[in-house]
Structures are given as C-alpha cells and as structure tokens.
Amino acid sequence: MIWGSPPVTEFGADAVLLACAPALALAIDRLLGEPGMRWHPVAWMGRWLAWAGERLAPRMGEPRVLSDARIFWFAALSWCGAAAAVFALAWLFQAWVLTQPVWLTVLALGLFLKPLLAWAMLHDEVLAVERALGESLPAGRERLARLVSRDVSELSPAQVRESAIESLAENLNDSVVAPLFWFVLLGLPGAALFRFANTADAMWGYPGVRGERDWQWAGKWAARADDVLGWLPARITAVLIALLGGARGWRRDAARTPSPNGGWPMAAMAHALGVHLRKPGVYTLNPEGRTPEAADTVRACGIGSRTVGVATLLACAALLGMLA
Secondary structure, eight states: OOTTOSOGGGTGGGHHHHHTHHHHHHHHHHHHOOOOGGGOHHHHHHHHHHHHHHHHSOBTTSOOOSOHHHHHHHHHHHHHHHHHHHHHHHHHHHHHHTTSOHHHHHHHHHHHHGGGOOSHHHHHHHHHHHHHHHHOHHHHHHHHTTTOSSOOTTOOHHHHHHHHHHHHHHHHIIIIIHHHHHHHHHSHHHHHHHHHHHHHHHHHOOSSEETTEEOTTTTHHHHHHHHHHHHHHHHHHHHHHHHHHTOOSGGGGTTSSSSTTTHHHHHHHHHHHTBOEEETTTEEESTTSBOOOHHHHHHHHHHHHHHHHHHHHHHHHHHHHHHO
C-alpha cells in the first residue's frame, strides 16, 4: 500500500507511473515555474501566518497582556491547529486522487507537489545575484535581499557571493530534498506539512525583534518544529552534496552554525567548492578555504542541480519500492 491507497496489486504495471510523480513535479518546476501568488498554497500559508503572527507576537513598546509562557503556548496551539488543517486538507485531496485513473492520479500528484518544492526559482535567483554583482555592488546587494533575511547594506562583494551560495545550499534542503522526503513517507500531506513548518519558521522563528514585534517566545515552537522535520533531510542533502561535489572533511564544520540543520548542507557545499563561507561574528565554514569567486557560484548551482536530480531519482525509486 502507499499512503493508505488500495493494495498495490491493483496498480500492477501502473506502479512505475505512480513512482514518477516526483520527477513530474520537478519537470513542471523547470518548465512552468511558480504558480501565481493567488493560486500558490505556500502563499496561502504565508497570509495566514502573517495574520496570526500580528495577534501572537507582542509589539515592542506596548504593554504586555500575556506572559512569555502564555505567548509560547498560544503560538504553539495556533501552529498545531493550522498544521493539522493543512495536513487534513491535503490528505482528503490525496485520498480522492488515489481513487482516480492512474494517469489522472500521477498528473494531480505532480501538479500539486510542484508548489510545495522549488528548485528552478532558487537556481535562477542565485545566478541572478551573481549577474547583478557583475554590474555593481549595490545591484548585487539589492538582488541578494530577495534571497536572505539578513541586512545586506554593508556586505562586501565576497560576502554577497558567500551569502548567495549559503542560501543555495541551505534551501536545497528546505525547498527540494525535505519536501521530497516527506512526500515519499506521507504523500502530499507530508510535503504540505513540511512546507507549512518551514514557512512558519521563516515568518515566526526569528529569535528576536523583527517588524517591530518580539518573536522570542511567539516563534520558538515554529523554529523547533522546523528543526525536527528538517533534521534527517538536511543530513541527506549534505551527504548528496558531498558525494556529488567531491567534498572531504566537511562534517567537522556542520555543527558550527546556530541552526542544527542549516550548517550541514552549507558545510558540504563550502568544502565541495574549496571556499570559505562566513557570517561575520557567527560562524566560518571551511576556514582554510579561499574566497569564493564568480565561477564558484556557477559551480554551486551545478552541484545543486545534480543533487536535485539524484534526490528526485531516489524519491522515485523509494516510491517504486513501496509499490513493488
């Protein structure tokens, strides 16, 4: 059985087609890109998170109505309620899809998995940072600001490039490998749950003040939930980057970042490229490496593309094994 579907014998030779759903999703990603914001499920998640966040995170300078503990638990319950709704809706849709003819099942799974992962946009945006940096430092900073949440106004050219490569490596997990991992285990509900958790971490998980609101306790549950759901996929991503990029000695740097997951793919990428990746005052990955150059951004995207390709093949093979 697969995700509560009928017995596998009913699929017969159609098992191969069903196992190709992840590959179809990545093909749609490359050919069609992202759906419009009006139709994007991650955008829907973001709108709800923004609405709820305004009511959960206290505004700086205003009197506190709730204690830190109550803020934490209200935010945790809000996260759990929304996550349950996302999971249930995806499960109901998937349960219906699995009763349809196999061609429709595969098409629907591929189409609805696509918005829950994104490689083409990430790949193109990182290369766009490099092109903009070739024009001028301000242009490079401006383009990088679309990728990262940190302040880019004082970054040097090397730091802009390092940040772009770091974003590529970390988001290989968040935007591709982890959604594929949870899709294999639980189907669309698993991928949707992870995307909700990752979006909530991006919007709520900042451990401090952002947008004039204090997220120290309102975002703590969201941050930890994302860490848990991304723990194993991040390590799978790092291993794939290391194998496909020929990295060695990268594991000693994997725990140097504050994030329990982000350092793994970033460290693997740093060693694969032979460069150092730094966030001043926070961490340095592969400190013996050289300063990254423009060609390293292109190489990073190449390693990323190979990683996505192998991860997709592994996902298809795992699904085929579940159906065989």
